[in-house]
Amino acid sequence: MSAGVPVVPAEPMNIDGNGNNAQAIHCRFCNEIILQPHKGKSVDVGVLLPNIGARNPHDGEVLRRWWRLTNMMQFENIGFTHGVTPDGQILISPDGVGDAHGAPAPSATAPAPAASTGAPTPFVRFLSCANCDRGPVGVALSRTEFLVAADRVAYH
Numbered sequence: 001m002s003a004g005v006p007v008v009p010a011e012p013m014n015i016d017g018n019g020n021n022a023q024a025i026h027c028r029f030c031n032e033i034i035l036q037p038h039k040g041k042s043v044d045v046g047v048l049l050p051n052i053g054a055r056n057p058h059d060g061e062v063l064r065r066w067w068r069l070t071n072m073m074q075f076e077n078i079g080f081t082h083g084v085t086p087d088g089q090i091l092i093s094p095d096g097v098g099d100a101h102g103a104p105a106p107s108a109t110a111p112a113p114a115a116s117t118g119a120p121t122p123f124v125r126f127l128s129c130a131n132c133d134r135g136p137v138g139v140a141l142s143r144t145e146f147l148v149a150a151d152r153v154a155y156h
């Protein structure tokens with residue numbers, strides 16, 4: 001817990017009979033719809049999410065209430081930030097997804113690829129509002145696992 005972080009009051013998570021979101025999920029800032037009802041599964045897992053607007057991915061809080069999706073196409077609208085490896089390095093759009101919001105050319109700061117194992121770089125990206133670009137409101141842990149922070153979105 002870090003001091004000075006604005007505390008967003010938790011809204012009740014209205015869960016349907018299948019454990020999914022009963023209400024549509026919207027951006028808290030501009031009200032853009034992010035997810036239709038019944039698309040995200042309620043999960044309780046501790047994941048560090050950077051604070052809204054944080055530039056350092058370590059400047060965040062561990063959240064426990066999430067909506068989990070397994071397919072990016074289930075989102076109505078979502079944006080992807082730069083990827084971040086588990087050790088906090090910012091990845092620079094390795095596969096061209098997202099990053100469409102005019103960030104300055106970052107090539108000089110791109111970390112060297114991990115060449116020791118030849119394993120693909122972990123796919124970790126933060127989710128932001130596709131309309132107003134505020135976030136992060138969630139995290140993509142892989143190409144088939146997306147978590148939307150239940151406490152950073154609005155329901156109606």
Ligand SMILES: [Zn+2]
Binds near residue numbers: 027028029031133134
């Ligand atoms: Zn928005």
